[in-house]
Amino acid sequence: MVYDVAVIGCGVIGAATAYELSHFKLNVLVLEAENDVADGTTKANSAIIHAGYDPEPNTEMARLNVEGSKLAKDICKKLDVPYKQCGSLVLAFSDDEIPRLKKLYDNGVANGVPDIRVITGDEARKMEPYLSKEVVAALYALSAAIVNPWDYALAMAETAVVNGVEIKLRSKVTAIKKQGDLFEIHTTSGVYTAKLVVNAAGVHAGEIHEMVAAPSFEMHPTSGQYYLMDRSEGGLAGSVIFQCPTKEGKGVLVAPTVHGNLIVGPDAVPCGEDDVKTTADGLDYVARMGKKSVPSVDLRASIRNFAGVRANTNKDDFIIEVVDGVHGFVDAAGIKSPGLSAAPAIAKKICSLLLAEGIEMPFKDNYKGTRKMKRFKQLSDSEKQALIRENPAYGRVICRCETITEGEILDAIRSPITPCSVDGIKRRCNAGMGRCQGGFCGPRVLDILARELGVSPLDILQDKDGTFILTGQTKKAGEGTADV
Amino acid sequence: MYDLIVVGGGPAGLAAAYAARQNGAKKIIILERDKELGGILNQCIHNGFGLHRFKEELTGPEYAGRFEKMLESTDVEVSLDTMVLSITPRREVHCVSAEDGYRILEAKAIVLAMGCRERTRGAISIPGTRPAGVFTAGAAQRYVNMEGYMVGKRVVILGSGDIGLIMARRMTLEGAKVLACVEVMPYSGGLNRNIVQCLHDYDIPLYLSHTITDIKGDRRVEQVTVAKVDENRKPIKGSEMIFDCDTILLSVGLIPENELTRGAGIEIDRRTNGAVVYENMETSMDGVFACGNVVHVHDLVDFVSAESERAGAAAAKYALGGEAAGEAIDVKNGDGVSYTVPQKIRIDNVEKACEIFFRVRKIYKDSKIVVKSGETQLASFKREHLAPGEMEHITLPKVLLDKASGEIVVSVEE
Numbered sequence: 026m027v028y029d030v031a032v033i034g035c036g037v038i039g040a041a042t043a044y045e046l047s048h049f050k051l052n053v054l055v056l057e058a059e060n061d062v063a064d065g066t067t068k069a070n071s072a073i074i075h076a077g078y079d080p081e082p083n084t085e086m087a088r089l090n091v092e093g094s095k096l097a098k099d100i101c102k103k104l105d106v107p108y109k110q111c112g113s114l115v116l117a118f119s120d121d122e123i124p125r126l127k128k129l130y131d132n133g134v135a136n137g138v139p140d141i142r143v144i145t146g147d148e149a150r151k152m153e154p155y156l157s158k159e160v161v162a163a164l165y166a167l168s169a170a171i172v173n174p175w176d177y178a179l180a181m182a183e184t185a186v187v188n189g190v191e192i193k194l195r196s197k198v199t200a201i202k203k204q205g206d207l208f209e210i211h212t213t214s215g216v217y218t219a220k221l222v223v224n225a226a227g228v229h230a231g232e233i234h235e236m237v238a239a240p241s242f243e244m245h246p247t248s249g250q251y252y253l254m255d256r257s258e259g260g261l262a263g264s265v266i267f268q269c270p271t272k273e274g275k276g277v278l279v280a281p282t283v284h285g286n287l288i289v290g291p292d293a294v295p296c297g298e299d300d301v302k303t304t305a306d307g308l309d310y311v312a313r314m315g316k317k318s319v320p321s322v323d324l325r326a327s328i329r330n331f332a333g334v335r336a337n338t339n340k341d342d343f344i345i346e347v348v349d350g351v352h353g354f355v356d357a358a359g360i361k362s363p364g365l366s367a368a369p370a371i372a373k374k375i376c377s378l379l380l381a382e383g384i385e386m387p388f389k390d391n392y393k394g395t396r397k398m399k400r401f402k403q404l405s406d407s408e409k410q411a412l413i414r415e416n417p418a419y420g421r422v423i424c425r426c427e428t429i430t431e432g433e434i435l436d437a438i439r440s441p442i443t444p445c446s447v448d449g450i451k452r453r454c455n456a457g458m459g460r461c462q463g464g465f466c467g468p469r470v471l472d473i474l475a476r477e478l479g480v481s482p483l484d485i486l487q488d489k490d491g492t493f494i495l496t497g498q499t500k501k502a503g504e505g506t507a508d509v
Numbered sequence: 510m511y512d513l514i515v516v517g518g519g520p521a522g523l524a525a526a527y528a529a530r531q532n533g534a535k536k537i538i539i540l541e542r543d544k545e546l547g548g549i550l551n552q553c554i555h556n557g558f559g560l561h562r563f564k565e566e567l568t569g570p571e572y573a574g575r576f577e578k579m580l581e582s583t584d585v586e587v588s589l590d591t592m593v594l595s596i597t598p599r600r601e602v603h604c605v606s607a608e609d610g611y612r613i614l615e616a617k618a619i620v621l622a623m624g625c626r627e628r629t630r631g632a633i634s635i636p637g638t639r640p641a642g643v644f645t646a647g648a649a650q651r652y653v654n655m656e657g658y659m660v661g662k663r664v665v666i667l668g669s670g671d672i673g674l675i676m677a678r679r680m681t682l683e684g685a686k687v688l689a690c691v692e693v694m695p696y697s698g699g700l701n702r703n704i705v706q707c708l709h710d711y712d713i714p715l716y717l718s719h720t721i722t723d724i725k726g727d728r729r730v731e732q733v734t735v736a737k738v739d740e741n742r743k744p745i746k747g748s749e750m751i752f753d754c755d756t757i758l759l760s761v762g763l764i765p766e767n768e769l770t771r772g773a774g775i776e777i778d779r780r781t782n783g784a785v786v787y788e789n790m791e792t793s794m795d796g797v798f799a800c801g802n803v804v805h806v807h808d809l810v811d812f813v814s815a816e817s818e819r820a821g822a823a824a825a826k827y828a829l830g831g832e833a834a835g836e837a838i839d840v841k842n843g844d845g846v847s848y849t850v851p852q853k854i855r856i857d858n859v860e861k862a863c864e865i866f867f868r869v870r871k872i873y874k875d876s877k878i879v880v881k882s883g884e885t886q887l888a889s890f891k892r893e894h895l896a897p898g899e900m901e902h903i904t905l906p907k908v909l910l911d912k913a914s915g916e917i918v919v920s921v922e923e
Contacts, residue, residue, distance in 0.1 A: 482658060487641035492728045
């Protein structure tokens, strides 16, 4: 079969592209190297929908950020993705920094960002009582929001699948050959043929580009480390609290998450493409900078550290274009921050580039454009009662910290993109997200997964391929030595 | 309307329910979130339980079995697979189960016995990659002892808490190689008998004043770096040792699980992470009692049972109309003491004597535990050996307590 479009990569950009394309009468294939979608940068970032005052005016980044943020709100509503418009503050700690706030304000006005203003330190502290006394002024943007980034990508990918898009997991692209007008895409799961290709491979976009053309940009992957704090700390920030941005990034932020936790980070250190390690120095830096904004951040309430890799390149702007001399091949590369915010607008731009490459895109009939999740914890007492009556599995709480029921775990397993790992379940229904980090529910989730997928518990993974949890069975009665 | 609802069917809940029944409470129910009673004891298949309580060495399941058997002879109800979602000041307990759906149960008294959970990698921010193969010791124990699966072949254990020590032996017996037990403090966090029986007897080295400074491995743990730490617990450059291993077990502390307690607005002690309790284990909320590891983390289940029996008896008394009365004095920790339980004593409510449980901050030899009220020394107790890993207790007779005014302070004098 010849696909109309093949999308390489299913992070938030690949997912948004697949979602956009799924509205049209096209045969679309998504190729994902890992065993699940949203498993790279998309799952490890600040989870912010930026208002859009950071990018320089008249750049694609500026336009796509502002447009993408508006679209994100609507998509999250339709697809039932946790999203909260909480506003953001950029802090100035001295009068020297005020001109930088002004510059951001001017950017924002030029970029068409609604509802922004510069406020005094006292006004900022009125909004955020835990803010440092050192803050002298702040830029406030009402439209900034927080989102569950992996659920955002998952929701778009699932909706694409429900509407006919094919997703092939464990399909790492190894070579791309041009055969006449078609692309022959060689992957670890087989060879696929497509008329058009979208390169949404995140930190690996450079490698994919170089399979069809000479290098036109350099990848400069840059790691960012975070602390995720217990929900007990969630009240320390009501909005996203930034410091003045630097060349490396937007600096260390302190922000609430849609799950009620507090997130602190990131730093910015050049790294390898998949280098998601944390370091003592990096974590120290993040902690110190976080406390500069909100001094009462209590690191003893940390429940997890993680690092994500920004897909930075040597270009300042996003690279969203048809590759020079390769008709039908679109790069979506260098999608660094605010890539999450811009994603749906980036997808629309990709579609318009594909259209210009000469493909017809008539709308599908009977598009299934909504998703509704069952989230037990958020229901009223009577709704809980009714749900358990309908299916008793919703009465069995598996994840104690986040109150996630067996019913929700079964929903996750039966969702359009089948998870194969304990973290895949976590990304779909939050089991294991809480303060015990799966200490209690991990073995139970593993058990349910093995049962429902009809495989041995030994085959259940923590996350990516190779992240096996169990190494063998214990000795049987009468056995002399272990069979491990 | 129940006389008593017990939240949690582990050792604390079982002992409290039984004692409450023995003390006259009639309609009692235990709400247990797991599929069976016994709590964490079910996965503790080693022996050493019950030396104080039953004067014999039992395994965890045997110890739990004794109490379950005692309960079977009573009319105490048990609701398994039942998760409590919240507790209100009017002592309504909201709970769910697959079998009974969403229920709101009312009680004259409540005993909180939810136990504790383990600290995780995230809580202590160990740097490095985040591969599979990092387990809390208790989660590993569940896989090995209850599910019948091994979690690794070459193991480094961080922390010398008792579960970590027990798992060092267990993994060794199952054919794994335990390379080291690494403890950041200059002393072990576990019981001395476990150091001897679980590490020394199997030639597993214990590195005191050391910690893990890096984890390597992309998909599964491949290597850890262990370094010596200075007196501020900061790693010393140049002291690093590398271990090739596929598994890290964490035994770095237990935290009382008080989400329900906090949600109900009950006062929590930042030192114990458990509820502030009076002499009879009553919390700041009238008629709500707490006992066992949800109040403070114990070393021995025998003491959990004893404390819970007191809580159960007091809850029964409350349910039968016997509200505790009188002014309370505070119990404070002085030099060398990290916390006390109870934190408050209503002297009028003490019959003969009041026991105070506490932990010390470091190892002491030939020292004294001194109890003072203002400038008055109420009592002094000689101790040959005190260690943070071993919970201490003293018994204060009412006649001494009667001399106290305002507050009493427990401290260690060298």
